[in-house]
Amino acid sequence: MLTIEFDSIQSMGFAVLTLLFGKWIINKFPKLEEYSLPPAIVGGLIFAVVNTILRLANLMVIKIDTEYAMLFMVIYFTTIGFEASLQALVRAKGIVSKFLFVSILAIFVQNFLALGLGKAFGIPGPLALLLGSPALVGGPGTAAAVSPSIEALGFDTATSVGVIAATLGIVLGSVSGGPVASTAIKKHNLSAKDPDASANTGDRYKSHSQRQKMTGERIAVMLYGTLVVIFLGIFVTKLLNFFVGYLVGGISFPLYIGPMIVAATVRNISDARDKPILDDEALGFTSDISLNIFLSLTMVGLELWTILDMAIPMLIIIALEAIITIAFARYVVYKLMGNNYDAAVMTAGFIGFGMGSSSNAMACMQQLTKEYGPSPLAFLAVSIVGALFIDFVNIFMIYGFINFL
Numbered sequence: 001m002l003t004i005e006f007d008s009i010q011s012m013g014f015a016v017l018t019l020l021f022g023k024w025i026i027n028k029f030p031k032l033e034e035y036s037l038p039p040a041i042v043g044g045l046i047f048a049v050v051n052t053i054l055r056l057a058n059l060m061v062i063k064i065d066t067e068y069a070m071l072f073m074v075i076y077f078t079t080i081g082f083e084a085s086l087q088a089l090v091r092a093k094g095i096v097s098k099f100l101f102v103s104i105l106a107i108f109v110q111n112f113l114a115l116g117l118g119k120a121f122g123i124p125g126p127l128a129l130l131l132g133s134p135a136l137v138g139g140p141g142t143a144a145a146v147s148p149s150i151e152a153l154g155f156d157t158a159t160s161v162g163v164i165a166a167t168l169g170i171v172l173g174s175v176s177g178g179p180v181a182s183t184a185i186k187k188h189n190l191s192a193k194d195p196d197a198s199a200n201t202g203d204r205y206k207s208h209s210q211r212q213k214m215t216g217e218r219i220a221v222m223l224y225g226t227l228v229v230i231f232l233g234i235f236v237t238k239l240l241n242f243f244v245g246y247l248v249g250g251i252s253f254p255l256y257i258g259p260m261i262v263a264a265t266v267r268n269i270s271d272a273r274d275k276p277i278l279d280d281e282a283l284g285f286t287s288d289i290s291l292n293i294f295l296s297l298t299m300v301g302l303e304l305w306t307i308l309d310m311a312i313p314m315l316i317i318i319a320l321e322a323i324i325t326i327a328f329a330r331y332v333v334y335k336l337m338g339n340n341y342d343a344a345v346m347t348a349g350f351i352g353f354g355m356g357s358s359s360n361a362m363a364c365m366q367q368l369t370k371e372y373g374p375s376p377l378a379f380l381a382v383s384i385v386g387a388l389f390i391d392f393v394n395i396f397m398i399y400g401f402i403n404f405l
Helices: 008-028 030-035 039-056 069-081 086-091 095-120 125-129 139-151 158-187 216-247 257-272 280-300 304-336 341-354 358-372 376-404
Strands: 002-005 060-063
Touching: 008 030, 008 039, 008 280, 039 060, 039 158, 039 280, 039 304, 069 139, 069 216, 069 257, 069 280, 069 376, 086 257, 095 125, 095 304, 095 341, 095 376, 125 139, 125 158, 125 376, 139 158, 139 280, 139 376, 158 280, 158 304, 158 341, 158 358, 216 257, 216 280, 257 376, 304 341, 341 358, 341 376, 358 376
Parallel strands: 002 060
Antiparallel strands: none
């Protein structure tokens, strides 16, 4: 069998090629846009499937060096830390706190369900956990970031399991969010014109970015700042691991936890200043680029042939997780958020990011509000929780589960 090996630099270039191929595929087949699948997932998954077929046919295999995936992963999660604004949480006057609470509750539900179903199918606990909130609430980025810690416990297939599960979640979340919420709207005759539906959110969360022309200098300043925060944050990670490991043996946090904490601190210092020091729009570019390259490297490095023996149990578990998440959204999220039109739209958003990503959530809600009318309050709550807080909270909770196992 022919073996082709790419070094770390070639692998990064090849990963970008699959990313561009994914963009081309999505443009060629616009239907894919409805699923909010990242181009990195589309292009990388196609390559991973082809590579698996070639290997199983004993013809050829391409080996990828994913060394630089760690760098882009840390950059991405540091930008997530920059979004943890307590000021944004306070501005929302309770609705965001309530939505954050039900989202945290969903993390527990997904993880306990994954562990229980995994045990029934004979899947080891740490590997089964990847089929819970790391893949569903977290999405591909979190699943890929957590997987190395699972691999370190002796489960070499962790990355493949986590990323494939997250991809399935994105598809299921994107197709179910709108219909579930639409059913609630029709059943209860809800409308954007209801007296208790939001026509105005008042003091809505606003970015600190000045609406100026985007320049290379703006992006560079935020990238330099991000790298400095990473430098300082890694010391925080080491200190945390030293003290926590001293108190409870065997527990350690991943490298990016410290940078996320430092970034969150910088964000809230920036919010407290008359002149903010963070440029959210430029940070968005840094976040998008680092996530795309991180996901591309992760996807092309997948060895799908290693998980064929657990493909059927994994599909069953993800399907059951999706059913429970949808039921949780319909009967818990909808009721706790107010039983009104805003609550119905938030239900769609919850399913979107509860089984995929914040972009999934936005797509589900946009589809719904185009038909039934605007819901500014729903977009406010879901965007702040889904894009700012839930990834931060989810990471800490996942490692709590891992260390418990």
